[in-house]
Amino acid sequence: MAPKLRDLIITYNNLANPDGSALFCQGNTIVQAYVFGPVDVSNSKERSEKASLFVTFKPKNSYEIRKELYENYIRTVLETIIHLDMHPRTSISVILQEMQDDGCLLSAAVNSACCALLDAGIPMKCMIASVTSCISVDAIQLDPNKEASQKSDGSIVLTFESSKNGIISVTSEGELTFDNIKEAIKLGCLASKEIYDFYHKSMKKRFLINS
Amino acid sequence: MLCLPGDTVTEDADYMRGHGTYYKSKVLTSSVAGCIDKVNKLLSVRPLRTRYNGEIGDIVVGRVIDVQTEHKRWRIDTSSRLDTILLLSSVNLPGGELRRKTVEDELMMKSFFKEGDLISAEVQSIFADGALSVHTRNLKYGKLGQGVLLRVSPSLVERRKTHFHNLPCGVHLILGNNGYIWISLPVSEGVESGGFAINLDPVPLADREVISRVRNCILALAKQKMMLHSTSINTCYEISQSYQVKDLIKSKIMTEIAQLTNEKMKIEELQ
Incomplete structure (x- = not known):
């Protein structure tokens, strides 16, 4: 069974002021990510041995509570892949703005953050791809939309890194069996390769005008 | 050649590690999105968009x-x-x-x-x-x-x-x-004051138009990722004369004048 992701569309560098930005669409889920950095930082937040990384996730409606869970998840993922020790005494801030939520918001946010960092030219060990699967009694669905994910019993978000295609982060909710998780990893692994291909293709399209 | 983070740059151990790369278990790997730059035995990956890296004398x-x-x-x-x-x-x-x-x-x-x-x-x-x-x-x-x-x-x-x-x-x-x-506007030779005497007289409309035209020309060149120096800007300025200043911010015309500049400069190089 071939995994099927929803259509991926990306626009790089769509904002003027940040150092890097990316508008990432995964089906009807849209996240705008932008990166400032590495720039000077105030003394209280400065770390002498490496750059400080700040991740802010902005929900669509400003009155919603901040999704600190998302911020923490994305920050830990990004901390493992960015070469933070190359820019001591600076800050890198990643800001993620939810534009539209149709399921898999966290995955889309992680992927868009990776694209914005690519665009900003920040040194990274490898790229990341995040895939959400939702699990109902009988089946696993990859990259579900909002309706499907609400009906399901549980969901699992896997984040892969591109060098060995290993898992670097997992978060899940609901009831999952061991077999479910195994199946989700197998599906996600294939889907993540599709996402790396997409990164390569989109970067090529952006920079090599004549090819 | 375009490299993305995590891509192998080379497996040859003879090369030296430059900016934008790192060793991952003895294999030279790219850490930024950019193109490979080779100077003798030094391999670096130059990011296509980055903040300014200063050098003495800039x-x-x-x-x-x-x-x-x-x-x-x-x-x-x-x-x-x-x-x-x-x-x-x-x-x-x-x-x-x-x-x-x-x-x-x-x-x-x-x-x-x-x-x-x-x-x-x-x-x-x-x-x-x-x-x-x-x-x-x-x-x-x-x-x-x-x-x-x-x-x-x-x-x-x-x-x-x-x-x-x-x-x-x-x-x-x-x-x-x-x-x-x-x-x-140009400052005449010999009266530069290090900026402490600033001329605040109103700038005539004709001069402002020239300045805007140059600005729009540079933007057009930058949009097409063309190098900026006095020759390219002059050439683009001459080509842009067939349009009004306000039309130069239309993306179609921007592309057109930048491409014409590119062609004209190539021809001049050949001569």
């Missing part, structure tokens, strides 16, 4: 962020990673007087350059953490008066012998290595 245009009287320095934004520093001891005093700076000068700092002022300067040294220190000890440098500031990617401005140009169309152009470009 001409920069920057904006004063704040005046730190207690440290005897100004902080300048030059779009580099860390804020650039201009020390009180590396500026010219009004009138070009050469002497040690006294306590009175410290108190007068705000009257030399204040927050929001634009200045042109030269990179004097680079601190251990990568922050730049600039100086304005030449009458060419100093505060900028009336004109237009443009921000483009720093990689579009080549390091050349001169960055100050008086274009034949009648504008003065400073191509900052940091991607900040300043367009103003």
Whole structure:
């Protein structure tokens, strides 16, 4: 069974002021990510041995509570892949703005953050791809939309890194069996390769005008 | 060739590791999205878009962020990673007087350059953490008066012998290595004051149109990722004459004039 992701569309560098930005669409889920950095930082937040990384996730409606869970998840993922020790005494801030939520918001946010960092030219060990699967009694669905994910019993978000295609982060909710998780990893692994291909293709399209 | 983070640059152990790469279990791997740059045995990956990396001798245009009287320095934004520093001891005093700076000068700092002022300067040294220190000890440098500031990617401005140009169309152009470009009316030779005597007379409409045209031309070239230097800007300016200034911001026309410039420059190179 071939995994099927929803259509991926990306626009790089769509904002003027940040150092890097990316508008990432995964089906009807849209996240705008932008990166400032590495720039000077105030003394209280400065770390002498490496750059400080700040991740802010902005929900669509400003009155919603901040999704600190998302911020923490994305920050830990990004901390493992960015070469933070190359820019001591600076800050890198990643800001993620939810534009539209149709399921898999966290995955889309992680992927868009990776694209914005690519665009900003920040040194990274490898790229990341995040895939959400939702699990109902009988089946696993990859990259579900909002309706499907609400009906399901549980969901699992896997984040892969591109060098060995290993898992670097997992978060899940609901009831999952061991077999479910195994199946989700197998599906996600294939889907993540599709996402790396997409990164390569989109970067090529952006920079090599004549090819 | 385009590389993305995590891609193998080479498996050959003979090469040396340059910027934008790292060793992952003895295999040279890219850490940024960019193209491979090879100098003899040194392999580096140059990111296609990055902040400004200063080198000694670069001409920069920057904006004063704040005046730190207690440290005897100004902080300048030059779009580099860390804020650039201009020390009180590396500026010219009004009138070009050469002497040690006294306590009175410290108190007068705000009257030399204040927050929001634009200045042109030269990179004097680079601190251990990568922050730049600039100086304005030449009458060419100093505060900028009336004109237009443009921000483009720093990689579009080549390091050349001169960055100050008086274009034949009648504008003065400073191509900052940091991607900040300043367009103003020409200053006649010999009366430069280091920016302390600023001419605030209204600029005639015709001159303003020329300045806007040059600005739009540079934007068109930058959009097509063409290198910016006096030749390319002049050529583009001549080609743009067939359009009105206001039409030059339409993306179709921008692409067209940039491509025409590219072709014309190629032909001129061949001759």
